[in-house]
Amino acid sequence: xxxxxxxxxxxxxxxxxxxxxxxxxxxxxxxxxxxxxxxxxxxxxxxxxxxxxxxxxxxxxxxxxxxxxxxxxxxxxxxxxxxxxxxxxxxxxxxxxxxxxxxxxxxxxxxxxxxxxxxxxxxxxxxxxxxxxxxxxxxxxxxxxxxxxxxxxxxxxxxxxxxxxxxxxxxxxxxxxxxxxxxxxxxxxxxxxxxxxxxxxxxxxxxxxxxxxxxxxxxxxxxxxxxxxxxxxxxxxxxxxxxxxxxxxxxxxxxxxxxxxxxxxxxxxxxxxxxxxxxxxxxxxxxxxxxxxxxxxxxxxxxxxxxxxxxxxxxxxxxxxxxxxxxxxxxxxxxxxxxxxxxxxxxxxxxxxxxxxxxxxxxxxxxxxxxxxxxxxxxxxxxxxxxxxxxxxxxxxxxxxxxxxxxxxxxxxxxxxxxxxxxxxxxxxxxxxxxxxxxxxxxxxxxxxxxxxxxxxxxxxxxxxxxxxxxxxxxxxxxxxxxxxxxxxxxxxxxxxxxxxxx
Amino acid sequence: xxxxxxxxxxxxxxxxxxxxxxxxxxxxxxxxxxxxxxxxxxxxxxxxxxxxxxxxxxxxxxxxxxxxxxxxxxxxxxxxxxxxxxxxxxxxxxxxxxxxxxxxxxxxxxxxxxxxxxxxxxxxxxxxxxxxxxxxxxxxxxxxxxxxxxxxxxxxxxxx
Numbered sequence: 322x323x324x325x326x327x328x329x330x331x332x333x334x335x336x337x338x339x340x341x342x343x344x345x346x347x348x349x350x351x352x353x354x355x356x357x358x359x360x361x362x363x364x365x366x367x368x369x370x371x372x373x374x375x376x377x378x379x380x381x382x383x384x385x386x387x388x389x390x391x392x393x394x395x396x397x398x399x400x401x402x403x404x405x406x407x408x409x410x411x412x413x414x415x416x417x418x419x420x421x422x423x424x425x426x427x428x429x430x431x432x433x434x435x436x437x438x439x440x441x442x443x444x445x446x447x448x449x450x451x452x453x454x455x456x457x458x459x460x461x462x463x464x465x466x467x468x469x470x471x472x473x474x475x476x477x478x479x480x481x482x483x484x485x486x487x488x489x490x491x492x493x494x495x496x497x498x499x500x501x502x503x504x505x506x507x508x509x510x511x512x513x514x515x516x517x518x519x520x521x522x523x524x525x526x527x528x529x530x531x532x533x534x535x536x537x538x539x540x541x542x543x544x545x546x547x548x549x550x551x552x553x554x555x556x557x558x559x560x561x562x563x564x565x566x567x568x569x570x571x572x573x574x575x576x577x578x579x580x581x582x583x584x585x586x587x588x589x590x591x592x593x594x595x596x597x598x599x600x601x602x603x604x605x606x607x608x609x610x611x612x613x614x615x616x617x618x619x620x621x622x623x624x625x626x627x628x629x630x631x632x633x634x635x636x637x638x639x640x641x642x643x644x645x646x647x648x649x650x651x652x653x654x655x656x657x658x659x660x661x662x663x664x665x666x667x668x669x670x671x672x673x674x675x676x677x678x679x680x681x682x683x684x685x686x687x688x689x690x691x692x693x694x695x696x697x698x699x700x701x702x703x704x705x706x707x708x709x710x711x712x713x714x715x716x717x718x719x720x721x722x723x724x725x726x727x728x729x730x731x732x733x734x735x736x737x738x739x740x741x742x743x744x745x746x747x748x749x750x751x752x753x754x755x756x757x758x759x760x761x762x763x764x765x766x767x768x769x770x771x772x773x774x775x776x777x778x779x780x781x782x783x784x785x786x787x788x789x790x791x792x793x794x795x796x797x798x799x800x801x802x803x804x805x806x807x808x809x810x811x812x813x814x815x816x817x818x819x820x821x822x823x824x
Numbered sequence: 825x826x827x828x829x830x831x832x833x834x835x836x837x838x839x840x841x842x843x844x845x846x847x848x849x850x851x852x853x854x855x856x857x858x859x860x861x862x863x864x865x866x867x868x869x870x871x872x873x874x875x876x877x878x879x880x881x882x883x884x885x886x887x888x889x890x891x892x893x894x895x896x897x898x899x900x901x902x903x904x905x906x907x908x909x910x911x912x913x914x915x916x917x918x919x920x921x922x923x924x925x926x927x928x929x930x931x932x933x934x935x936x937x938x939x940x941x942x943x944x945x946x947x948x949x950x951x952x953x954x955x956x957x958x959x960x961x962x963x964x965x966x967x968x969x970x971x972x973x974x975x976x977x978x979x980x981x982x983x984x
Contacts, residue, residue, distance in 0.1 A: 372969055488877035492835050495871045499842055502867070506860040511849050513860060514842075537915075544911055545904050547942060711943025712953055715935045718915060722922065722931070723961065727971040735919035743912060751831060769863045776858045807877065 324454050327670075331678025335686055340383055340679065343376075344687045347384035351391020352694060355411075356399060356702045360717060362392035363650045363759075364539055367531035368720055370657050371727035378661040379676045383683040385657055389650050390442060390633040390684065394691045397434040397626050398702055401427055410629040413597040417614065417621030424617050428561045433571050433619050434626040435695045436563070441579035441627035442688040445634035448583045449641075450681055453670070456642035460667035465778065466785050469771035470795035472764045475645045477802035478589040479757045487806040489753040497758035500525055501765020508773060520733045527656040529725060529734050530762050533741025534748075534755050535649070536721040540714045541746040547710055561696050563619070571623035574604045578627030585628070586635020589647035589760075596632045597625035634684065641677055642667060645764070649756035652763045659763075829886060832879040839871035914938070926976015931958040 334340060354365045366385045373381035396411035401418035414434065421430040463471065480490035503514045504524030515521040563571060578600040585596035604624040605614045614621050639645045644665035646652040658665050663673060670677050695702075725738045745755055779785035787793045846864040918934040925933070935954035943950055965971040 372965070372971065375970060486878070486881055488874055488881050492871065492874040492878060495867055495874055496835075496838075498867050499838075499864070499871070502864050506849075509860040511860045513849055513864065514845055541908055541911065544942060545908050709943045709946070711941075712939055712949065714942065715938040716953070716957055718938075719931050719935060719957065719961070722919070723927070723965055723971065723973060726922065726973070727965070730972055730974075732919060732923050735922060736916070739912065739915055739919060742915075746908070751828075772863060773858050776862075781858060 327674050327678050328450060328682065330674065331680075331682035334379060334675050334679030335383070335682035339377075340380055340683060341686065343380045343384040344387050344683045345690055347387020348391035348394075348687045348691050349694065350384075351388040351393075352395035352691065352702060353705060354388060355392035355395020355397075356705050357395075357708075357713065360539060360713075361535060361650075362389050363531065363653050364535035364717075365392070366650065366653045366657065367528060368536055368717075368724045370528055370653075370660060371724045373657075374660075374727075378658075378663060379679045381661065382654070382657065382676065382680050383687075385654060386637075386680055386684065387687050389654065390630065390687065391691060393630045393633055394435065394438050394695055395702065396629075397438070397622075398431065398699065399706065401430045401434065401622070402703060403706065410594050410597055410632065411626075412594060413601045413625035414622055414629075416601070417616070417618050420615070420617035421619070421622065426617065429563050429567055429619065430622050431699055432560075432562050432696065433567065433623045435561075435692060437571065437575040437578065437623045437627040438630040438695075439688055439692040440575045441582060441631040442634065442691070443685065444576075444579040445583040445586070445631035446681065446684045446688065448631075449634045449637055449684075452587070452638050453642045453677075453681075456638065457667040457670045460643050463667075463791065464789075465771040465774035466788060466792045467795065469768060469775055470786060470792050470799060471643065471645060472768040472771065474795050474799045474802065475589040475639070475647065476757065476761055476764065476768075477799045479647070479760050481802045481806040485752065487803075489751070490757050491803075493748065493753050493755065494757040494761045497761025498765045498768070500530065500758075501762050502769065508770075518733075520731060524766075525737065525762075526728060526734065527762060528660065528728055529738045530741050531653050531656060531759060532721050532725055533738040534745035534759060535653075536717060536724075537738060537742025538745025538749060538755075540718050540721075541742060542749055543710055543714050547714075561699060567619050571619050574600070574620040574624035575627040577603060577607075578624040579631045582628030582631025583635040586632035586647070587638045589639060589645065596628040600624040600628035637681075640665070641669060641681075644669070644767075646760060649759050652756070652759045656763050828882040829879060832875040832882065834875075835871050835878070836875040839868045839875065842871070843868035911938070923974045924976060926978050927962055927973045928958050928978060929976060931961075 335344070350365065350369075351362065354360050354362060365388050369385065369388070373384065376384075393410060397414045397418065400411040400415035401422050404415050404419040418430045418434065421427065460471075476494050480494050481487055499514075501524070503521055505512050505515075505522050512522060578596075581600045581603065582596040585599060601614075601621060601624060604618075604620045605611050608614065608618070608620060610618070633650075636647045636651045639647050640651040640655055644655065644667070646655045655665055663669070663676065721738070722735060725734050726732070728734060748755055748758070775785050776782075779788075785792075786796055842864065846861050846868060849860050849864075851859055851861065914934065914937070918930055921930045921933070932954050935957065936950065939950035939954055940947075962973060966973045
């Protein structure tokens with residue numbers, strides 16, 4: 322009953338004219354960012370955080386979250402029309418969406434994507450509404466050891482599920498944790514890894530890292546990719562709607578995609594890409610015409626597009642209820658919360674109900690706006706694809722400069738961001754995933770704090786990390802997240818039998 | 825293939841340097857054995873383990889004949905690395921000039937050569953964008969959003 326009252330109260334916040342405006346602004350920017358290849362929601366949110374400093378935190382978060390889920394809508398447009406996903410999570414949409422467009426059914430593909438996104442978005446927000454409070458209440462019982470292990474599990478899960486190589490993901494996580502140790506140690510007052518640079522005494526600002534790793538490195542990456550030549554943009558042919566037959570074929574994949582996307586999103590690290598692959602594979606297995614997949618099957622667009630949208634709300638569950646982000650974008654959102662002076666975690670629902678419920682309820686509004694925006698305005702968004710990257714990328718770099726400078730008016734931080742931009746570019750080159758690093762930077766300080774508090778409580782005994790049922794479960798899950806991906810190749814080799822030396 | 829097997833040496837070296845720097849942190853000797861060094865020490869060990877696992881992965885892939893350096897090829901290769909290095913250097917100069925020259929001048933000077941190179945042949949669009957974008961964004965951020973942006977050498981009176 323109390324929760325129901327909070328939900329209703331949340332609507333009174335979300336429906337305030339100023340918040341409706343910020344929801345609209347967020348989803349509009351998100352769609353644009355989703356359409357533009359190369360600029361992801363993480364980069365966009367990181368760039369805009371300094372601009373939101375003067376804003377009410379609820380309105381700011383509503384806008385930033387709008388960018389996050391709005392980008393999932395926009396990402397499908399480029400997948401369908403130029404066979405290039407605007408976002409990584411739209412990769413599977415390109416497989417059948419582009420084929421549909423080539424056959425003159427781009428309108429139907431875009432409609433399936435928009436309706437799928439709307440249905441999945443709405444269903445998953447209901448899931449977020451229902452699941453967050455019980456999870457937050459459960460987490461209220463956590464002490465320092467449980468928190469340490471929860472953060473450890475989030476990091477190991479992200480490491481094992483991101484990218485192709487568990488070792489590279491592990492390196493990314495540890496480097497992130499190392500960056501988080503820079504600055505004055507609050508418990509002993511000792512400077513660590515500051516090299517005598519006074520600006521590093523407070524640590525490396527999260528925004529500097531996020532802008533460097535996502536925005537600057539993306540610009541460098543896109544600039545390198547520009548040498549590959551131009552892509553052909555297909556015209557939007559056919560009405561922006563589905564026929565009755567297409568609706569019949571697409572509805573069940575949309576519902577299944579919503580379910581898959583939401584629950585995959587809740588898991589740390591699993592994220593949009595995995596949910597879309599799972600949805601695509603599921604639809605192909607269940608289809609009576611699996612041979613049509615890859616040739617322009619509408620189920621191949623409806624399912625994955627629903628999954629990637631549902632995933633965004635799913636990823637919000639651990640972020641809001643536990644203060645543990647499960648993806649790079651939710652890590653940036655969590656970083657924004659911290660910068661506004663709000664302590665994320667299970668108490669957020671008690672201490673900041675306006676913010677949490679205003680944000681969740683604004684997502685219902687935002688989803689409706691996206692549906693209304695996307696179908697009639699698709700032609701306008703397609704025009705964005707004609708903006709040359711040679712103009713766009715330098716402008717993003719200039720915008721990143723303002724964003725970083727606005728934090729502390731400190732030119733040193735510009736150079737620091739450039740350093741992280743180069744680091745991010747090199748990581749991309751050798752396929753070291755960036756998401757574990759960002760997650761580790763966000764969680765590094767509280768993780769070390771919980772670790773040290775646990776050991777102080779126990780007088781240095783490590784057994785405190787298996788002292789309760791929750792702690793033991795989390796410890797086992799963390800160990801499995803590390804071990805399983807490493808053991809997979811060995812088990813696979815063992816099952817395949819001895820190799821033929823002559824093969 | 826050899827490159828990928830060589831790369832794990834970098835995190836290994838980083839772990840060594842990090843551990844060396846960890847040992848330089850002054851131990852206050854207050855409280856228990858849990859000091860400012862404890863957590864960083866564990867991180868050094870974790871990075872060494874990560875480097876070893878990467879090396880083993882790369883070696884295993886190399887034995888199977890699948891080249892792990894695929895990422896380098898898959899992501900466009902290193903062929904344009906000099907152009908990217910030049911962009912990085914140019915951006916470094918832009919950041920150096922940002923405060924003394926001011927946002928308007930520094931940004932225009934930064935954008936124009938980049939656009940000329942990456943958006944070849946469209947002179948009018950490049951010149952217009954690199955002049956109008958800094959002016960427009962300056963007024964948006966400085967006057968409307970209240971974000972402090974350096975004026976540099978341009979006197980204050982020009983900004984109203």
